[in-house]
Amino acid sequence: MLRVVLHVIARDVRLALRRPADVCSTLFFFMLVASLFPLGVGPETEVLRRLAPGVIWVGALLATLLSLPRMFAEDFYDGTLEQLALAPYPLGLAVLGKTLAHWLVSGLPLALIAPLLGLQFDLPPEALMILAFAVFIGTPALSGIGAIGAALTLGLRGGGVLLSLLVLPLYISVLVFGAGAVDAAAGGLDPAAHLFFLAALAVGGLAFAPWAAAAALRIALE
């Protein structure tokens, strides 16, 4: 069972690395969104420091959203997904593998680059650490919930806009706790409570979302 998950992860990560431009464009989008805000609201460090947690997290949400359609689309069009659905393993396991692979190529790089953006917003060092850690444990939930949306909109007209309409409201809890953790750390408070909730959302998302996404995929494959 575990081998199925590991195999799907290895395959998807290898496919993504063969096309590094896709991964990089998501990252640059993230940096671009974050650097638009200082241009919009002005360069005062006080204001920017106040805005940073929310802006960086909203950027992470949108960047994840951008990479979601790729999760199933190619496998859907070349028939791989059908083979996965016919395989003698639960489809949910394959979706779990794809979700984790999506996190590895989109969520993890976001976590690595988020402190850099935090520096631009003049966040204190301890908040930078928490920011990286919060994005690290929060993005699995984004990949999990996003998998459901990607599966539901598979092969539909205007899938991208529809996907954002479905997924963004469900991302709100991650945004609240993610930005809350950084806010608390920047204000000198203990961010542990927020981080625990983020971890709970990630664990819950990875445990339950693949099965809902698998059900949605079976509907799309009919």
Added chain:
Amino acid sequence: MTAHERRTIPFEGKNGNNARMTSFTHLYKFSAPAAFYPLAGRLIPWFWGLAALFGAIGLWLGLAVAPTDFQQGEGYRIIFVHVGASWMSMFLYLIMAFWSAIGLAFNTRLSGMMAAALAPTGALFAFISLWTGALWGKPMWGTWWVWDARLTSELILLFLYIGFIALTRAIDDPRRADRAGAVLALVGVVNIPIIYFSVTWWNTLHQGASVSLTKSPSMAAVMLWGMLFCALAMWMYAIAVSLIRVRGIILERERHANWVKALLLDRAKH
């Protein structure tokens, strides 16, 4: 009674050995669109009538009988619309999720049609709730909108309704649309408590001086009755409108079925 006997009862029911079982199986037949269509048609006038009756009682209690509030003056009377609309917006999402679950579990066609018929009414009530809330907020708090936990979650509920409607309208095949919408509605209903909880948490952290919606002064009994009757009227209205909509959906989807052709021919003759 053995399991085998129990299973065979619906077919032997006509011999009168178990009248209750027969009445239940009798109800099952309405899960077929062809049987539900005329039933819905017969029920709709009753629900309109009840909606008008409850609405009249509720508005009479609310606008004529209920006293002026000593703090809020006459402005508080918007509560008679606002509270019922908020209740209905939340309740209809649950009903929608219920029909979605039934549809996914038993693969019944009518369930998906019911969910699709309920969604626009739910979205309408969520919108009315937000709109009347803004109208109420302006004179009471001096602002159209505050990022209060309840307002924010109601807004998110409206987004969830819109997402459901957008998804089901984007899929051409009605069966796939129903099932995809059902998965979304169930994911949404699991998420609503999490979203509400996180928004409440966020609100208590961020909002400094603000209004509290939760500490309402104890309400006079007549106001409560007015509110309840208005909510009942909206409930009956929601049922009537959803039944009308589901009848339209049935006709559209079953247009190739013989009973629809017979029905339409029959209607054309008169």
